[in-house]
Amino acid sequence: MTTTSHALAIAARGLHKAYGEKKVLDGIDLAVPRGTVFSLLGPNGAGKTTVVKILSTLIPADGGQAQVAGHDLAADPQAVRAAIGVTGQFSAVDGLITGEENMLLMADLHHLSRREGRRTAAELLERFDLLAAAKKPAATYSGGMKRRLDIAMTLVGNPRIIFLDEPTTGLDPRSRHTMWTIVRELVTDGVTVFLTTQYLEEADQLAHRIAVLHDGQIAAEGTADELKRLVPGGHVRLRFADPAAYRAAASALRETTPDDESLTLRLPTNGSQRELRAILDQLDSAGAEAAELTVHTPDLDDVFFALTSGTHQMAEATR
Numbered sequence: 001m002t003t004t005s006h007a008l009a010i011a012a013r014g015l016h017k018a019y020g021e022k023k024v025l026d027g028i029d030l031a032v033p034r035g036t037v038f039s040l041l042g043p044n045g046a047g048k049t050t051v052v053k054i055l056s057t058l059i060p061a062d063g064g065q066a067q068v069a070g071h072d073l074a075a076d077p078q079a080v081r082a083a084i085g086v087t088g089q090f091s092a093v094d095g096l097i098t099g100e101e102n103m104l105l106m107a108d109l110h111h112l113s114r115r116e117g118r119r120t121a122a123e124l125l126e127r128f129d130l131l132a133a134a135k136k137p138a139a140t141y142s143g144g145m146k147r148r149l150d151i152a153m154t155l156v157g158n159p160r161i162i163f164l165d166e167p168t169t170g171l172d173p174r175s176r177h178t179m180w181t182i183v184r185e186l187v188t189d190g191v192t193v194f195l196t197t198q199y200l201e202e203a204d205q206l207a208h209r210i211a212v213l214h215d216g217q218i219a220a221e222g223t224a225d226e227l228k229r230l231v232p233g234g235h236v237r238l239r240f241a242d243p244a245a246y247r248a249a250a251s252a253l254r255e256t257t258p259d260d261e262s263l264t265l266r267l268p269t270n271g272s273q274r275e276l277r278a279i280l281d282q283l284d285s286a287g288a289e290a291a292e293l294t295v296h297t298p299d300l301d302d303v304f305f306a307l308t309s310g311t312h313q314m315a316e317a318t319r
């Protein structure tokens with residue numbers, strides 16, 4: 001760890017968690033500098049929510065230790081809770097009451113005076129574009145509005161660290177972009193954001209650092225660019241309509257990864273004109289015509305799939 005623990009909003013070492021026989025977290029280390037966005041990526045069921053629940057004191061870890069906002073999770077959970085906000089799959093929004101009432105309830109929970117509570121609620125409702133709907137029951141809100149209300153409610157307590165558990169899952173693209181703007185504004189205000197997401201693009205857009213959770217461990221961690229460098233070069237994908245052409249191409253081209261079902265071949269390439277021409281020349285010589293040719297430069301998807309889909313592809317990724 002290069003950053004001193006003082007500068008870290010979240011520091012965890014060796015977190016373990018099992019549900020019965022099932023090991024969910026098998027030694028997780030995390031270091032999240034203050035004022036940054038840290039994204040935890042992982043396939044469904046990888047344990048992202050479990051990490052969020054542990055770090056936000058909702059459930060205890062079986063092993064390991066962590067400090068959040070400088071407070072030890074086990075020794076001082078109250079201080080941790082006072083410093084953080086959590087939104088996500090276990091949303092605090094009550095659908096039966098209005099957005100404004102939800103906000104005022106939060107203000108009460110944080111012991112704000114009536115006047116201060118009203119002021120904070122009005123300010124946040126406006127900031128999150130919810131003023132027009134403030135007097136309507138939250139159950140009538142769209143998915144995006146509910147998420148915005150959830151974050152607005154979290155901000156009533158002015159937390160310095162916010163856990164966002166899959167904040168944009170199920171949102172349409174416009175609402176997703178609004179959420180991204182909100183996250184960026186939070187960080188501008190100096191808030192640390194711990195974000196779990198299934199969307200690689202989201203991590204790429206927002207996160208200063210990304211950790212990929214797989215098999216209960218952090219399979220890789222770094223900036224989006226560092227992670228992309230784990231996957232060398234790009235590839236060309238050739239799809240064939242004719243099985244005979246597919247077979248001819250497969251034997252003519254070297255280093256291909258075939259997929260017999262979809263009649264596609266994948267070849268590593270740097271995407272240069274020279275390499276592409278060489279591939280096309282070889283196809284021509286073999287008399288094989290591809291129905292489709294796509295050139296692919298590495299992105300977070302490649303890293304994610306390489307890291308989370310077994311040893312064969314991992315070896316391929318790091319070769």
Ligand SMILES: Nc1ncnc2c1ncn2[C@@H]1O[C@H](COP(=O)(O)OP(=O)(O)OP(=O)(O)O)[C@@H](O)[C@H]1O
Pocket residue numbers: 019024042043044045046047048049050051
């Ligand atoms: N209370 C529980 N009892 C038993 N098993 C649990 C419990 N909570 C979670 N699990 C299991 O632990 C694993 C990790 O769950 P978790 O919710 O942390 O994953 P996740 O990465 O957040 O996935 P998703 O994206 O689907 O929410 C899953 O296999 C889940 O079924």
